[in-house]
Amino acid sequence: MDKKDRGFVSGVGALASVETNLNAATQAWITSSNLFCKQGIYSMFSPDSDRALESEERDEFGFAGIARKLAPSLIAATGGDGMVIGIEGPWGSGKSTMVNLLRKELLTLNTPNLHIISIAPWLSGDGSSLVRTLIEAMAAVLDTLDEANSKWSRNKKKAIKYGNILRDYAAKTGRGIAPLAKLAGLLLPGASAAGEALDLGAGFLDRFGKAPTDADLKKAISDRLKSLDIRFLVLIDDLDRLEPSQAVEVVRLVRSVADFPKVAYVMCYDRAVLSHALQIGLDVTNGDLFLQKVVQLTFAIPLPEPFDLRLSLRQKAIAIYEEINGRPPSPDELEELRLAIDREGQGLRTPREVKLVLNGIRFAYANLAEQVYFPDICRVNLVKILNPPLYAWLEKYLSLRSVLVTGDAMIDEDERTTLGQELKALLPSDDATSIRSIWSLRRFIPSVRAAEQPKETVFSTESENEKRSISELKRLASSQHYRFYFALTGPKTVLTDAQYQSMIAFAESDLSALKASLIDYIHKPRPLGKSWFEYIVDQFDYSQWQRLSAKQIQGMVLGISDVIVDMLMTAEHARPSMSGIGQKAQDNIRDGLKRLRHLDSEIMAATLGSLWNETRSLGWLIGELYRTELQYHGRIGDRPQAEHLRALTDEQVDAAKPLLERRLADPATRLELRDTPHLPYFLFGWMDMSGKDAPVEWVSEYTKEDANFVKFLLQMRSWSMSDRVYYPLRKSSISYFLDWDETRARLDRLEAAEISGAMATDIAEIRQAIEQGKEPGD
Missing domain, CATH: 3.40.50 (Rossmann fold)
Structure with missing residues (x-):
């Protein structure tokens, strides 16, 4: 080691160095510092220790010239x-x-x-x-x-x-x-x-x-x-x-x-x-x-020349990407990275800030390359260093948006207003080109927008293309991936990428394994709100279906359709409700069929053949899915829908009817239908498809025994809510299938027989349901 480089005190000329007189703590610090620099312990992969430079080899900003x-x-x-x-x-x-x-x-x-x-x-x-x-x-x-x-x-x-x-x-x-x-x-x-x-x-x-x-x-x-x-x-x-x-x-x-x-x-x-x-x-x-x-x-100390800090950050960020991924960024990634650094990097003022941003990128991206979008990990680290309050706001907002997207929670107006007020205070500029404007976030957080009312600045609607792109690229705004950017691990309330990919792989090649996996998700506990199966159904909107191949769509449609009956039979879904899982499933299955119909006609035909002939959820299929198509085609009701909203063609609707009626005529199937979840939906769907005679005959046969009669009345209760949830039994619903007066008289006879046990309890519930379902004139 040269005397000139050896410490805090140096003499020039004939005078000896006096560095040995320095205190021990200072000397120890010098020694460790010199060792670090001389050994060259540095790589793009390792965090920068932020030590001052000792030589001009790594001097990017002209300090050596100034010296x-x-x-x-x-x-x-x-x-x-x-x-x-x-x-x-x-x-x-x-x-x-x-x-x-x-x-x-x-x-x-x-x-x-x-x-x-x-x-x-x-x-x-x-x-x-x-x-x-x-x-x-x-x-x-x-x-x-x-x-x-x-x-x-x-x-x-x-x-x-x-x-x-x-x-x-x-x-x-x-x-x-x-x-x-x-x-x-x-x-x-x-x-x-x-x-x-x-x-x-x-x-x-x-x-x-x-x-x-x-x-x-x-x-x-x-x-x-x-x-x-x-x-x-x-x-x-x-x-x-x-x-x-x-x-x-x-x-x-x-x-x-x-x-x-x-x-x-x-x-x-x-x-x-x-x-x-x-x-x-x-x-x-x-x-x-x-x-x-x-x-x-x-x-x-002079400020770096314009763009020097951002250019340095961009160059080193790209080097980190290449070192971890073994390839350069794609043109789209490069352009998005340029935009991120040019906009969010406008606030960079010192070389240290560049180092801190790069350290954040290195620390997170090395283990998260498969779970995050590189330009967004650069963005969030720029925000973290240059605008910590905005970083904290983003973490809170995206966590709330995640449970909103998954349907696990609602955001009330007061909370929306508070979030909007905080955002407007953090980004007060009306200039869309300013990093102090809400518009600066919209490129990577599409659910925010500039608005007069604070509550309207947050949780705004997103297009299907935005949703699909955000999820596919694993961007910061993705409800499945946002938490990786803040906590290095994914949200507990969403499927991991590995779980999702496994499910999609089953959909493409092993339908039995997919059904078994979906049934497991029905019963597997989930940390918050609905079951895992409900979460999966909710996620499969049209943008999600667009990500899948024809074979993958076919597998998911058949898998969800087959096991929905298992979901409807669980305790929390045994009774129908507004916007229940049955309706959500039919909405999403119809989106899948719409996509498949335009993607591959042959696979679409094969999928429909399996649906009509094989699915276990026959009551749901007729009462929810097929009945909705009858309404959209104008076969029932008075509100036909435009062709692009229909999942099936007229020919496909017509072809389904004889296949479904043949299944309903099978004695074994007719017996199984007694345990159909949400029986009223099925019976009215059957009536809309085939007319009144067949379902009335089935009800008459089903209710011959007193126990089945009581069970049928319990099954026919509907759902309503005011101060609490009610399950009323309405005359208008029963009268389609049984004579109302005779029904009440039969209940009287059963009560007069002084029955006890479960049947007595059930009849008491029915009496209460009749009172709750009374309408004017009853």
Whole structure:
């Protein structure tokens, strides 16, 4: 290791390095820092430790050039009566890098008799050790000169040892330091701690005829420095990290205690931070004005040239992508990355911010490459560093939107208003091109928009194409993937990508395995709200179907259609309700069939053949799916729908009827239909398809036995809600299949027979349901 590179204190010329006099903590820090830099422990894959640069090889922003221009001026400043120079810049702007490159340039210039002393107040501890560190470095230089002069002195005992005068001065002026006699044992290994005075030389003491004061010592030191052909340049970094009391001590040191001729100080700090610290530490009204009294010359770290920071970020982000993925980004990814960095990166001000953003990207993306969209992981880390309140808002908003999309929760108007107000406060600009505008979010969060009313700025509708693209690319706004961007793991209330892909693979090649998997999802506990099966049904809107091949659509349509009966038979879905799972399933299956109909006519025909002939959910198929198609085609009701809203063609509707009626005529099937979930839907669907006679005949046969009669009445209850949920039994529903008066008379006879047990309880429920279902005129 070259002496020039070895530490915080270096001498140029014949003078020996005095770095060994620095305190142990500082030396340990230097050692670890140098090892890190010299070993080159750095890669795009590893987080950047944010250490200041030691050489110009990785200098992206021109600090080395500035150091070359600045170094001669600093050397010149050491030739006068003393000067304090401030290198100013905000945290992260590169001040420490500038100091390192300045030190290297100063050493390269090889100025005779210039001694460079670097001290780190943030690491040195209290004020006394700071004074001691500086003075001891200067004293070592004077020791060398004193030793050279003493060789030619005739009276060596009378020779003045100015190195010891400096040490004495340090002992007297270092606040909180031990008495001189005790300090002697610390600074001079040969001196005892029993009260021996430092050997200053009789000539010095004779000059005063008394014990010298602090002022006497300082004047003697100043006179000596003026007479010598030596100069000192003291580099002090990280002043803006100090506590107020420590900042005051540094200012005291450079302006009063060690204000010597031929000594120039270079202090590095954030002006606003250091001024505030002085204001508190000195209890003055204006710390900035006080700082002006101390610093005679300032140099501000220049801002990087326009786009330099964003270009640096883009270049290194692409390198991270290539290292992790083994390939360059696609043209679409590159364009989206450019847009993300150009917009969200407008707020970048310092190289440190670039490092922090890149560290966030490295840390997350290495393990999440398969779960996130790279431009969005760059976006969210830019927002995290440059606008932390917006980052927190996004995390909260996307978590709420996730449960809204999955149908597990509702967002009330007050909450929408609060979220909207927060967003408008965070992004108040009306200029769509500004990063302070809500429109800046809409490119990657499509559910937000600029609006007059706060509640209308959030949870707005998204197009089918937006939904599909967001989900396919695993973008930040995807309800399946958003949480990876914030928590490195996916939401617990959605299927993982692996689970989803497994299900789709079964749909394409193993229908039995798919059905078994779906039945498992019916019964598998889910952390929030609905079952996993309901979640799956909800997710399969038209945009989701568009992501699948014809074979995959066929498998999902047949799988969901076959097992929906198992879902309808669970306790929570045994009774019909508005917008229940049966209706949701038919809506989504119809979307799948619409997509399949235009994608592959042959697979569509095969799918319909399996539906009409094989599905176990026959009651749902007739009462929900087929009945809706009859309505859309105008076969029943008076509201036919446009052709593009229909899942089936007229020919397909006609072809289904005989196949379904043949199944209904089978005795075994007719017996199984007694346990059909949501029986009214099935019976009215059957009636709409085949007329009244067949279902009335089936009901008559079914209700011959009293137990079945009671069961039938319970099954025919409908659903309503006001202050609570009711299950009324209406005359209008029963009268299609049974005579109402005879039905009530039969109930009377059963009650008169003084039946007990479950049937008595069921009849009591029916009586209550009849009362709840009464209509005017009943």
